[in-house]
Every structure is written in structure tokens, then in C-alpha cells.
Amino acid sequence: MRKLRNNELGRLSPKEFAEATKTPLVVVLDNIRSMHNVGSIFRTADCFRAQHIYLCGLTPTPGHHEIEKTALGATQTVSWSKEESALSCLVNLKSKGFKTLALEQAEESIDLREYSVQGPTALVLGHEVMGVQQGVIDICDDVIEIKQFGTKHSLNVSVSGGIALFEIHKGLAINRKNIT
Numbered sequence: 133m134r135k136l137r138n139n140e141l142g143r144l145s146p147k148e149f150a151e152a153t154k155t156p157l158v159v160v161l162d163n164i165r166s167m168h169n170v171g172s173i174f175r176t177a178d179c180f181r182a183q184h185i186y187l188c189g190l191t192p193t194p195g196h197h198e199i200e201k202t203a204l205g206a207t208q209t210v211s212w213s214k215e216e217s218a219l220s221c222l223v224n225l226k227s228k229g230f231k232t233l234a235l236e237q238a239e240e241s242i243d244l245r246e247y248s249v250q251g252p253t254a255l256v257l258g259h260e261v262m263g264v265q266q267g268v269i270d271i272c273d274d275v276i277e278i279k280q281f282g283t284k285h286s287l288n289v290s291v292s293g294g295i296a297l298f299e300i301h302k303g304l305a306i307n308r309k310n311i312t
Contacts, residue, residue: 149209154183155304156252158225159297162218162268163189163259164289170194171202172290173257178206180301185210188218218256218268226271230254234264234272235296237285241277244296249303257293 144152159177164170170192177185187193193214194200194207215221222232231249234256256272258264269275278292287295 158184160186160256161191167198169290171199174203174206185212188215225254232272236264238275241275
């Protein structure tokens with residue numbers, strides 16, 4: 133087995149990415165404060181060809197060095213917009229037919245490993261300490277959770293977002309053969 137070189141990975145150019153079919157998935161960042169986390173989420177969204185990232189509340193926007201350093205150019209490929217609040221953003225997405233999911237530890241949450249994704253999906257990721265706001269959880273269609281089995285009760289938001297984006301993309305790709 134031989135490790136592949138970068139030029140053998142078959143990566144899309146920014147122009148090819150812009151023209152490529154996107155996963156019917158958007159990410160809603162609910163008051164994420166760390167620029168490193170925002171940049172990392174952009175990079176992961178690029179990896180799974182997410183349609184859009186909504187930067188809500190106090191979430192910083194691209195242009196800051198710390199975001200760009202971790203995004204590695206993904207702020208130039210993934211479509212994004214700044215929104216005043218995650219709540220109003222989700223109301224708008226629901227009116228467009230998106231199923232809304234909060235990634236959070238909550239009563240009656242659904243284990244991500246058992247969740248079945250179908251159709252346009254909006255994934256909400258919350259503040260590093262406070263999580264997803266309760267008002268946002270209240271309007272979401274479902275709350276999904278990454279079950280944890282160690283001594284810690286949380287994961288970094290960019291790590292948990294990456295896990296959730298992988299699982300959601302996998303479910304959507306099964307339902308849409310042209311996203312691989």
C-alpha cells in the first residue's frame with residue numbers, strides 16, 4: 133500500500149466545486165465564538181459539498197486570519213451568509229422544505245448512529261459552552277446526539293460537527309447516487 137500524493141487525490145478546483153452538485157445540506161452556526169472552530173467547520177462543509185453555511189448571532193465571518201488559517205480556502209468555495217439569529221434563519225429554511233436538526237444533548241434526542249436522513253437538511257451547531265439555544269431546539273424537527281462513553285460529556289463543536297456532517301452526508305449520498 134502506498135500513500136497517495138496530493139496530485140493523485142482527484143480534488144475539485146474551486147471552479148469545478150462551484151459547478152458540482154451539492155449535498156442537500158446546510159449548516160447553521162448558532163453563536164459559535166471561536167474563529168478556529170468556524171474555519172474548521174468551513175473546511176468540513178467543503179469536504180462534504182454542503183450547500184451553504186449560515187453564520188448566526190455572534191459567529192464571526194470569513195476574512196479574519198484565524199478563520200482563513202483553519203479553513204484553508206474553504207471560505208472561498210462554500211457559500212455562506214451572515215444572519216442575525218439562528219431562530220429566524222431556521223424559520224426561513226423550514227419554509228423552504230428543509231428538515232431542521234439540532235446537534236445537542238437533550239431529552240428525547242436521537243442517537244446519530246440510528247438517525248435516518250432524507251431530503252434537504254439543516255444541521256444546527258451551537259455555542260462552545262452553552263450549546264444550541266433552547267428556543268432554537270424548540271423549533272427544530274429533531275435533536276440528534278453523539279452518544280459518548282468516556283468521562284467527558286462533550287466534544288469540541290468542530291469535531292462533533294464533522295462527525296455529524298459525515299453521517300448526514302453518508303445518509304444523503306445513499307439516497308442521491310450522484311453525490312459520492
